[in-house]
Amino acid sequence: MLAIPVLAAVITIAWAADADIYLESIDKKFFNSLNKIESIFKTWFPKFSFSTEYHIENYQINSLNNESYGLLYSGGLDSLSSYIKHKKETLSLISIWGADIPLNKTKFWDKVKYKVTQLAEMDDIKCYFIKTNVREMMNENLLNKTYLEGEDTNWWLSVSHGLILTSLTSLLPIKTLIMPSSMDENEKVPHGSDLFKFMDYRWADSSLIYDCNLSRHEKIKYLLRGNTQYYQFLRVCYTQFQDYNCGMCEKCLRTITGLLIEGIDPNKCNFKVKNGFLDLIKYYLSNNIILLHSEIAAWEDIQNNIPEESSIEFSFGLKNLILMIIIIKRTIKKEYF
Ligand SMILES: [Zn+2]
Incomplete structure (x- = not known):
């Protein structure tokens, strides 16, 4: 189980760059999921080599017996509306520092963390905060230039974010992870979490709900509107790290x-x-x-x-x-x- 976040962080680079993987052991269901992701990515990313060899000694079958639901939560329109939709479940919020907010933006992260905590206290639910340096360890510009095509694609959004963000939650006591996204029927470029539409992604006895049944505007219309107590938590802006929204x-x-x-x-x-x-x-x-x-x-x-x-x-x-x-x-x- 401990190897899941690490493997998720490096596996897409290994697929692209013809590197091999050496591991003592890995959760069997997660490894099976990776194989399915690899076959989807083969149709999305023609410049990847996809010749990775795995040297893994043990494939473990794990059972965690968790019960609760967790929601990947940034405060954006997708995650806030997913929260409103699923809040009747026994839901925990999971916010990740190091994904969209860089690790050197401490003050801004504190602001975001405070708001997430406020929401959790208001509705009497749990929240988890995860800090990761995974993006600092990748040279995303080099990966973009070497392995991707088209100006709309970038490594984090198109390739790695879905796998990395979900895997970071694998050590939390969560049975069902909800990953919010927006429906976009016209999407022309790969989106690194849309692969979850096409496969059963899991580790141990956990499962994933990829919540993408509504467009962004439909979320405002059907989920946010009228839920006035949640308006104060909306954060959609990623161009700066001072104000909640610029x-x-x-x-x-x-x-x-x-x-x-x-x-x-x-x-x-x-x-x-x-x-x-x-x-x-x-x-x-x-x-x-x-x-x-x-x-x-x-x-x-x-x-x-x-x-x-x-x-x-x-x-x-x-x-x-x-x-x-x-x-x-x-x-x-x-x-x-
Ligand atoms: Zn903005």
Whole structure:
């Protein structure tokens, strides 16, 4: 069991770079899962060598007899809405430092940790914090350049994050791990946790629920909206590590737009929306700053949910919301889609 997180950290690099694996023992179910992942990756990553030889002395069958559910939780829209959806289970939150928040961002991590703890205390549930230096040990730029194709792909997101984040939880007393993600029917580039859609991923007697049945906007619409006590925990921004959400980057603007369309005041969700917001969003759209395919698909998702007529009340003084929605709808439709 102890070897699971370590093997998960190095195995994708071994598959790519023609390295062999030497181990005293490994959990048998996890090893079987790796074999299935390898066969999926063979169709995703044509530059990998896939000639790794395994020198493993023992394959162990483990039984942990855990009962509870755990949720990989970052505070983002996916994980917060998964939490709202699954909170009736005996659920623990699991937050990982060293994944999206670098280890040298101590103050910001403390802020995030405080919020996670606050949520856990509010609902009287457990939370676990894991610290990992796994990303500091990989040369992701070199791996991107050597083994991946296309500007939308990167090692962490496309290859390794699903396997690494899940494996880090393998030593917690959790039977069923929930990994939140968003449904994206139009996804064109590999996404390193979507492999869990196609396989039964497990170790010992544990199992995984890959929670990706709704799009990002549907999550705002069906899960977040109305659950006002959870608005204060939303954190979607990864471009900076000072504020909970910067309110300026593409992802923040996209989330703010989605919230507005559903009548949720973004200022209650850790955003600071001021009157210049409309101009900024128009600038992004009209200067083609939304470049990545996944981002365009996410805007299309919002566009599909723009009501033809809206009676949304504004609670924060942004009086021309309806006008903004119409502007975005026209801009996206005519110029970019
Ligand atoms: Zn941001």
